[in-house]
Structures are given as C-alpha cells and as structure tokens.
Amino acid sequence: MKTEKTVVGCVDFAINHKGEFDVIIAVGNAFIRKQIQEKYERAGVNLVTLVHPEGILSDETVRIGKGTVIMAGAVIQSGVEIGDGVIVNTLASVDHGCKLDDYAHISVGSHLAGNVKVGKSTWVGAGAIICNNVSVSDDVVIGAGAVVVKDIVEKGTYTGIPARKIK
Structure with missing residues (x-):
C-alpha cells in the first residue's frame, strides 16, 4: 500500500x-547508513532509489543500486555505475565511466572526472575534485575543496591541493 504522507x-x-x-x-x-540499510533488508523493508526531479541522468547506461539518493542538480553521465546506499548530493557531477561503490557519499558541489573509482564508504567532501582515471580506496575521507590527482590506496583523511594524507 502506498501513502501520500511523508x-x-x-x-x-x-x-x-x-x-x-x-x-x-x-x-x-x-x-x-550501511547498518540501517542492512537491518531494513533483513526485515524486508522496501528500500527505494530516489532521483530528485532536477537530478540529471544522461542516459540509460547509468546503473544505480538500491537505497541510493541522487539530489537536485546532480549530474550523472553515461556509463556510471553507482552501488547501494550511495548519496550523490546537490550539484555534484559524476562523469562518464565512474564507479561509486556501496555507501559512498559524493558531497555538495564535488566533481568526479571520467573513469574515477570511489571505494566503499568513502566520503568526498564539498567542492572536492577527483581527476580523470583516479581510484580512491575504501573508507577514505576527501576533505572539502581537495583536489585528488593520483590514486589513493590507503585509508585515511586527505586534504589540500594536491590532496595529501593528514591522518
């Protein structure tokens, strides 16, 4: 049964x-988010994928997992694969061929160039940029405004231009 109530x-x-x-x-x-989603899945709760009416999916080659939320003004280009429980926030852009693993968070105004890979539970901070063909491993935090120009293979927090590990 569907309801019109929030x-x-x-x-x-x-x-x-x-x-x-x-x-x-x-x-x-x-x-x-992962704990809640897994609890809901075990209990049989119906998790949906939400794409805001002003979110842009470029074509039918975009793949989006369950429980993912695409916010207003976000742009997702062709060939992008988005895992389960991901957030692509307001005005973020994800270019062609990117892969966002489960529970990643692409924050407000961040930009992922072509063929970027973002690992599980990785947070890309507001206004951060990840350059073409760069991979970021699981459980990484990219600070607001950081520019990632090479692969990040180790867990931790990275900030600055170019992004460097701070902890």
Missing part, C-alpha cells in the same frame, strides 16, 4: 510498518 521516524518505525510505504535513508554517515 513519514520521518526512528529505524524501528519503518520495520514495524513495512509494506505501508517506501523508505529512503537520509543519513550522511556511511557506517550508520
């Missing part, structure tokens, strides 16, 4: 009312 509530509310409505998870923290 419901915001605790995690267990969706489980106790499964089947009454569709669910998205609007939590920025990848670890928490």
Whole structure:
C-alpha cells in the first residue's frame, strides 16, 4: 500500500510498518547508513532509489543500486555505475565511466572526472575534485575543496591541493 504522507521516524518505525510505504535513508554517515540499510533488508523493508526531479541522468547506461539518493542538480553521465546506499548530493557531477561503490557519499558541489573509482564508504567532501582515471580506496575521507590527482590506496583523511594524507 502506498501513502501520500511523508513519514520521518526512528529505524524501528519503518520495520514495524513495512509494506505501508517506501523508505529512503537520509543519513550522511556511511557506517550508520550501511547498518540501517542492512537491518531494513533483513526485515524486508522496501528500500527505494530516489532521483530528485532536477537530478540529471544522461542516459540509460547509468546503473544505480538500491537505497541510493541522487539530489537536485546532480549530474550523472553515461556509463556510471553507482552501488547501494550511495548519496550523490546537490550539484555534484559524476562523469562518464565512474564507479561509486556501496555507501559512498559524493558531497555538495564535488566533481568526479571520467573513469574515477570511489571505494566503499568513502566520503568526498564539498567542492572536492577527483581527476580523470583516479581510484580512491575504501573508507577514505576527501576533505572539502581537495583536489585528488593520483590514486589513493590507503585509508585515511586527505586534504589540500594536491590532496595529501593528514591522518
């Protein structure tokens, strides 16, 4: 049964009312988002993929996993593969051939050039840029405004121009 009402509530509310409505998870923290999504999947809650009406998917070659949210003004180009539980936030751009692994978060106004790979649970900060053909491993934080010009293979936090590991 579908409802026209918006419901915001605790995690267990969706489980106790499964089947009454569709669910998205609007939590920025990848670890928490993953925990909630896995709990919902085990309980049979219907997770949906949400693309804002002003989000742009360039063509039918874009693949988007379950529970992913594409916000207003985000642009996703051809051949992009987006995993489960990903957030592509307002005015972010993801160019051709990129792969965003599960629970990645592409923050407001960030830009991924062609053929970029972003690992699981990686956070790309507001206004960050990742250059062509660069891979970023799992569980990485890219600071706001950073410019990533080469592969990042080690977990940690990276900031600056060019991006360097700070912790």
